[in-house]
Amino acid sequence: MVTGGRVAVVGGSIAGCAAALAAHRGGAGEITVYERTGGHLADRGVGVAMHDARYAELAAAGFVDADMPWVQLTNRQWYVRDDSAPSPLGRRLAGTPFPFRSYNWGPLWRELRARVPASVDFRAGTAAKQLRLITRGVELDGEVYDFAVGADGYRSLVRTVACPATVPVYAGYLAWRGAYPESDLPDAHLWPTDSCAYVVFDGGHIVIYRIPDAAGGHRVNWVFYTAPPAGYTLPADEQRALTPALAAHLDSLTRDRLPPFFTALIEATPPGERFVQPLYDFTAPHYATDRLALVGDAATVARPHTGAGAVKALQDAAALRTALSASPTFAAALAAYTETRAPAGRTLVDLGRSLGRAMVQATPAWDAMTEGELTAWWRTADGSGAFGGSELGRRA
Numbered sequence: 001m002v003t004g005g006r007v008a009v010v011g012g013s014i015a016g017c018a019a020a021l022a023a024h025r026g027g028a029g030e031i032t033v034y035e036r037t038g039g040h041l042a043d044r045g046v047g048v049a050m051h052d053a054r055y056a057e058l059a060a061a062g063f064v065d066a067d068m069p070w071v072q073l074t075n076r077q078w079y080v081r082d083d084s085a086p087s088p089l090g091r092r093l094a095g096t097p098f099p100f101r102s103y104n105w106g107p108l109w110r111e112l113r114a115r116v117p118a119s120v121d122f123r124a125g126t127a128a129k130q131l132r133l134i135t136r137g138v139e140l141d142g143e144v145y146d147f148a149v150g151a152d153g154y155r156s157l158v159r160t161v162a163c164p165a166t167v168p169v170y171a172g173y174l175a176w177r178g179a180y181p182e183s184d185l186p187d188a189h190l191w192p193t194d195s196c197a198y199v200v201f202d203g204g205h206i207v208i209y210r211i212p213d214a215a216g217g218h219r220v221n222w223v224f225y226t227a228p229p230a231g232y233t234l235p236a237d238e239q240r241a242l243t244p245a246l247a248a249h250l251d252s253l254t255r256d257r258l259p260p261f262f263t264a265l266i267e268a269t270p271p272g273e274r275f276v277q278p279l280y281d282f283t284a285p286h287y288a289t290d291r292l293a294l295v296g297d298a299a300t301v302a303r304p305h306t307g308a309g310a311v312k313a314l315q316d317a318a319a320l321r322t323a324l325s326a327s328p329t330f331a332a333a334l335a336a337y338t339e340t341r342a343p344a345g346r347t348l349v350d351l352g353r354s355l356g357r358a359m360v361q362a363t364p365a366w367d368a369m370t371e372g373e374l375t376a377w378w379r380t381a382d383g384s385g386a387f388g389g390s391e392l393g394r395r396a
């Protein structure tokens with residue numbers, strides 16, 4: 001283990017808070033976090049899913065714990081619209097185990113932030129602007145560090161220095177998302193709390209599950225994946241508000257493709273609680289150089305069908321901590337870190353593309369599928385078995 005030294009972490013979201021914890025536990029002397037957003041990041045979140053087995057590993061590694069509020073999910077029910085079905089939920093195609101905890105991004109971030117030691121200089125409202133490699137380490141906006149961690153999301157500044165050729169690639173479709181208090185959901189009793197619903201249709205699907213609110217109750221959380229309407233152009237910045245054309249497209253799909261319970265569920269979402277996210281993916285060929293490390297979305301963005309975005313960010317931090325604790329120099333630690341984590345990023349991006357093809361871009365004839373056929377089809381789409389994230393410590 002190297003003790004002492006100065007470490008900069010760019011980004012103070014999920015990966016950034018976890019990386020600061022990792023650097024602290026890995027022996028770093030002075031840690032500075034640069035977070036562009038001032039005040040609380042916590043107010044904008046919707047749902048984050050964490051496989052039970054991945055949770056157990058991350059809890060053992062000390063990056064999550066039982067005080068972070070969650071909702072336990074146990075099963076996934078697949079539904080399709082069928083106007084002759086007696087249930088407002090539509091026709092149930094299959095039921096499969098779904099051992100996941102669901103989190104609300106806001107409270108999860110707040111809990112992680114609270115676990116960042118007071119000795120860490122967390123500079124909220126401070127964007128990192130200029131990073132360059134120097135003989136003694138790196139220089140970030142005039143300050144010198146032994147190494148820097150890029151936890152600065154999919155448009156990472158640190159990645160532009162560590163892996164300049166890696167750029168996000170548009171997946172060709174969007175995720176419309178929303179969340180609101182469960183008390184506003186008509187007939188909520190028809191849908192059990194531990195059940196995650198996948199409602200499938202030609203050209204897409206929605207994923208719906210409950211997440212905790214900040215007061216011991218639940219919110220309904222949904223993600224609607226499908227192609228945008230004709231004429232859609234990608235926004236230049238991180239614009240998440242629905243344009244009138246995107247709102248109208250969501251409305252018509254909701255009415256035309258979903259069983260009545262789920263139409264009502266989406267329609268109950270207040271306009272201010274709906275947003276849209278174009279989907280991108282990429283993975284950096286290496287997760288570190290001798291003075292720079294990438295964690296979370298800065299290193300890899302996989303499509304959200306993988307159910308592992310936050311898990312992967314936390315696993316990256318856990319691996320960084322292990323590498324720092326086990327290595328004689330920072331450079332050796334970063335070499336060990338990239339060797340463990342870069343393959344995990346590739347596995348997840350491949351999985352996201354495979355699931356995206358199967359569930360959005362080339363959907364099967366769902367309505368004709370038996371329960372056995374659907375289960376077999378899912379097994380093929382999840383080829384590597386990495387849905388929910390690979391085991392912590394596994395190389396791919």
Ligand SMILES: Cc1cc2nc3c(=O)[nH]c(=O)nc-3n(C[C@H](O)[C@H](O)[C@H](O)COP(=O)(O)OP(=O)(O)OC[C@H]3O[C@@H](n4cnc5c(N)ncnc54)[C@H](O)[C@@H]3O)c2cc1C
Nearest residue numbers: 011013014015035036045046105127128152153296297310
């Ligand atoms: C406010 C917010 C809400 C989110 N809500 C959800 C959600 O509800 N569900 C979900 O699945 N995922 C959500 N995400 C994304 C999710 O956090 C990530 O996909 C995943 O957890 C990996 O996180 P990350 O920390 O690597 O990246 P991100 O969460 O994207 O964090 C990157 C951070 O870096 C900061 N940053 C970027 N550039 C700079 C710079 N130059 N200097 C300083 N700081 C910089 C950004 O402000 C941001 O806080 C959200 C992200 C944010 C920022």
